[in-house]
Amino acid sequence: MPRALWTHxxxxxxxxxxxxxxxxxxxFFSGLVVVLFSVxxxxxxEFSQRIAGGVLCVATMFASVSALNQAWAREIRHNVMDAQRxxxxxxxxxxxxxxxxxxxxxxxxxxxxxxxxFIFYNLHIAGQGWLLALVLPxxxxxxxxxxxxxxxxxxxxxxxxxxLSLILFPIFIPALLAMVQATTAILTGERDPTLWIxxxxxxxxxxxxxxLLLFDVVLHAE
Amino acid sequence: xxxIAIGLYAAxxxxxxxxxxxxxxxxxxxxxxxxxxxxxxxxxxxSAAVAFLxxxxxxxxxxxxxxxRRSHPERAQGADAWALAGAEVGVIFCTVVLLTGPLWGRRxxxxxxxxxxxxxTTLVLWLIYVSYLLLRRFAAGPQVQxxxxxxxxxxxxxxxxxxxxxxxxxxxxxxxxxxxGEGSGMAPAMKAVLGWNMLAWFAWGILILVxxxxxxxxxxxxxxxxxxxxxxx
Numbered sequence: 001m002p003r004a005l006w007t008h009x010x011x012x013x014x015x016x017x018x019x020x021x022x023x024x025x026x027x028f029f030s031g032l033v034v035v036l037f038s039v040x041x042x043x044x045x046e047f048s049q050r051i052a053g054g055v056l057c058v059a060t061m062f063a064s065v066s067a068l069n070q071a072w073a074r075e076i077r078h079n080v081m082d083a084q085r086x087x088x089x090x091x092x093x094x095x096x097x098x099x100x101x102x103x104x105x106x107x108x109x110x111x112x113x114x115x116x117x118f119i120f121y122n123l124h125i126a127g128q129g130w131l132l133a134l135v136l137p138x139x140x141x142x143x144x145x146x147x148x149x150x151x152x153x154x155x156x157x158x159x160x161x162x163x164l165s166l167i168l169f170p171i172f173i174p175a176l177l178a179m180v181q182a183t184t185a186i187l188t189g190e191r192d193p194t195l196w197i198x199x200x201x202x203x204x205x206x207x208x209x210x211x212l213l214l215f216d217v218v219l220h221a222e
Numbered sequence: 223x224x225x226i227a228i229g230l231y232a233a234x235x236x237x238x239x240x241x242x243x244x245x246x247x248x249x250x251x252x253x254x255x256x257x258x259x260x261x262x263x264x265x266x267x268x269s270a271a272v273a274f275l276x277x278x279x280x281x282x283x284x285x286x287x288x289x290x291r292r293s294h295p296e297r298a299q300g301a302d303a304w305a306l307a308g309a310e311v312g313v314i315f316c317t318v319v320l321l322t323g324p325l326w327g328r329r330x331x332x333x334x335x336x337x338x339x340x341x342x343t344t345l346v347l348w349l350i351y352v353s354y355l356l357l358r359r360f361a362a363g364p365q366v367q368x369x370x371x372x373x374x375x376x377x378x379x380x381x382x383x384x385x386x387x388x389x390x391x392x393x394x395x396x397x398x399x400x401x402x403g404e405g406s407g408m409a410p411a412m413k414a415v416l417g418w419n420m421l422a423w424f425a426w427g428i429l430i431l432v433x434x435x436x437x438x439x440x441x442x443x444x445x446x447x448x449x450x451x452x453x454x455x
Contacts, residue, residue, distance in 0.1 A: 170346060181391070
């Protein structure tokens, strides 16, 4: 593993380990979204099976935005961003380290949230449950990969926190659709989720590649 | 000279649009199934075509900016102006498509909106380019052009994926009328009218696009002059 990537990875993990800011706020926020949706839609029986996938994905999406913003905002203090620009290692390593770390955080949140989710929505998995272990990471990677990229892109702008959601969500729509469709297909067991999993994988490959290629341009934008 | 040329072109555009309107409303025959209602196609389809073309112009401008920004700064500025003009005018035409579509759908399908492949793709396209314009508005400083160009490329990359994903999801919009399977195609009289309207709307779109491009170029030149003055003063 390249050394710069490893250094960034360890640094971010250590910062998060000391405060647990991102994980706690994401966890509480996504839990709130789940509760709010159950109050708003009163999910029972068949209906809850159908909307559960969508609620889980949207809850993750909203919750991760705060962590994504934090990912770069904490680099602004003490001009760390400027220092990062001067480092001789490629920006792609910095980007990849941030994505891996935040992917890890969001996954932790999903793993903790899942049992509550199953209880609140009275879920039972009618399809192949193990496929969820493929769908959720793929969807989360799509979200975090694009999110970290756009957070870096909007870091210099006015009201950047708001701007990140505005540019991330439209581009994330196909991945969200695929994630929701696949999760629902697995939960209800009525359809085959393979096509959607392929779409998610394709989306991940395309956007991660382009992000890695273009990240230096964004980092050194002048 | 340039002003006269633009004025002449504008006059031709107005004449074309009047001719197109006349053709669409008075000359084109009624549709066998939809009657008068069908005439909205002469506005809906050309607007969509123009919007897609201008988004392509915007993409080309974005790529041009990124590739020239170091080697030919002046050319890169021009490319950036095309990217902005394409996105802005494209959003306007896309808005027209999104407004005329539900009007037509309400009468033809009985519903205002449906989440089918082409409707959703158009809506997502509109959202992406609106977010592009928002980025240009909110991001300050000299890096905005680079950031916008990157977002422009990302947005364009997303479009085929959105389209495919929605096709797998559901589709209600009629199958392609031109070059489709059996039973596709239009009556020759309608085709001619659609052709005139295509021409008129393209001519009109290009006029607006070029004007917007020139305004942006002037902005850029003013900004660089001001920066130069500040340096010298």
